[in-house]
Amino acid sequence: MSGMYWVLTTLAVAKKLDTVQRDQFLDFIDECWDSSSGGYSACPGHDPHILYTLSAVQIAATLDAIERLPSDDIVRYVRSLQNPDGSFAGDRWGEVDTRFSFCAVATLALLGRLHLDDNDNDTDNSIDLESAVRFVLSCQNFDGGFGSRPNAESHAGLIYCCVGFLSVVRRLASIDGDTLAWWLSERQLPSGGLNGRPEKLPDVCYSWWVISSLTMLGRQRWIDSDRLKAYILASQDVETGGFSDRPGDLPDPFHTVFGVAALSLLGEPGLLQVSPTFCMPQQVIDRLGVTSQILS
Ligand code: GRG
Ligand code: ZN
Numbered sequence: 001m002s003g004m005y006w007v008l009t010t011l012a013v014a015k016k017l018d019t020v021q022r023d024q025f026l027d028f029i030d031e032c033w034d035s036s037s038g039g040y041s042a043c044p045g046h047d048p049h050i051l052y053t054l055s056a057v058q059i060a061a062t063l064d065a066i067e068r069l070p071s072d073d074i075v076r077y078v079r080s081l082q083n084p085d086g087s088f089a090g091d092r093w094g095e096v097d098t099r100f101s102f103c104a105v106a107t108l109a110l111l112g113r114l115h116l117d118d119n120d121n122d123t124d125n126s127i128d129l130e131s132a133v134r135f136v137l138s139c140q141n142f143d144g145g146f147g148s149r150p151n152a153e154s155h156a157g158l159i160y161c162c163v164g165f166l167s168v169v170r171r172l173a174s175i176d177g178d179t180l181a182w183w184l185s186e187r188q189l190p191s192g193g194l195n196g197r198p199e200k201l202p203d204v205c206y207s208w209w210v211i212s213s214l215t216m217l218g219r220q221r222w223i224d225s226d227r228l229k230a231y232i233l234a235s236q237d238v239e240t241g242g243f244s245d246r247p248g249d250l251p252d253p254f255h256t257v258f259g260v261a262a263l264s265l266l267g268e269p270g271l272l273q274v275s276p277t278f279c280m281p282q283q284v285i286d287r288l289g290v291t292s293q294i295l296s
Pocket of ligand 2: 255
C-alpha cells in the first residue's frame with residue numbers, strides 16, 4: 001500500500017498523474033480494507049495497520065476519491081489504537097511509536113475529522129488530542145530532536161513525524177525550534193547529502209525527512225540547499241530515472257518519492273509544490289480544505 005502511495009505521489013509531483021490507471025489504485029485500496037476493524041492493510045489478506053490506513057487515504061485523496069472511503073469506520077479504527085497516555089499503537093499487536101501518532105492525526109485531518117477547536121462537539125471528537133500532544137512533546141530530547149518514544153535516540157525520520165504531528169495539530173509553538181533546527185542542520189555532510197543521525201552515512205530519503213521538518217519550522221535556509229540539490233540529482237539513475245539512497249546505488253520507489261519531494265521543497269522547476277506536512281501535492285491538500293501550521 002505504501003509503495004502505491006510512493007509511486008502515485010512521485011507521478012503526481014512530476015505532473016504525470018494522467019499516466020496512471022486510477023481504477024486499479026482504487027480497487028486495490030478496496031481489496032485491502034478490513035471491515036471488522038475499519039483499517040487498511042499493506043496488501044490483501046494481511047493485518048490492518050495505521051501506516052497503510054494513512055497511505056490508503058493519501059492515495060484516495062490524490063485521486064480525488066476521498067468521498068468513496070468508509071470514513072466513519074476509518075475514524076473508529078484510528079480511535080481504537082489510542083492508548084491512555086495519548087500514544088498510538090500501529091495495530092492491534094500494540095507497538096508504540098511516534099510514527100503512529102503522526103499517522104493518526106494525518107489520517108483524521110485528510111478525512112476532515114480532526115477537531116482542533118474546543119468549541120467542536122466533544123462527542124464527535126475522534127481522539128483525545130491533548131494527551132496525544134503531551135505524548136509527542138514528551139519525546140523531545142535534550143538535543144532538540146525527537147525519538148520514537150520518550151528517551152529514545154533523536155532520529156530525523158521520527159523528527160519529521162513529531163514536527164508533522166505538531167504541524168497538523170497547529171502546536172509548533174510548543175517546541176524549541178532553534179535547538180531542533182540546529183540538530184537538523186548538523187545532518188548535512190561534506191558531500192552535501194544529509195544523514196538521519198550523527199555518525200551515519202548520507203541518504204537521499206533524509207533530504208525529505210530533514211528539509212520538510214526545517215520547512216515546517218520556517219528554517220529551511222539553515223542548510224545549504226544548492227549542495228543538497230546536487231547530491232539528490234547525483235543519486236538519480238540515468239537509465240531508469242529513479243533515485244537511490246546515494247550516488248551509484250540501485251534506485252527504488254521509496255528513495256524516488258522522497259528525492260523528488262525534497263527537490264520540490266527546494267524549489268526545483270517543473271515539479272508540483274509539495275506539502276511539507278503531508279508529503280502530497282499541496283493542491284490536493286488545498287482542494288480538501290485541510291490546513292496545517294507552517295512557521296514563517
Ligand atoms: C506520509 C511521508 C509519510 C510518512 C508516514 C512511517 C512514517 C510516517 C515515517 C517514517 C519515518 C522514518 C524514516 C523513521 C525512521 C525509523 C528509523 C529509526 C530508522 C533507522 O534505520 P537505520 O538504522 O537508518 O537503518 P540510519 O540511516 O539511521 O542508519
Ligand atoms: Zn533511505
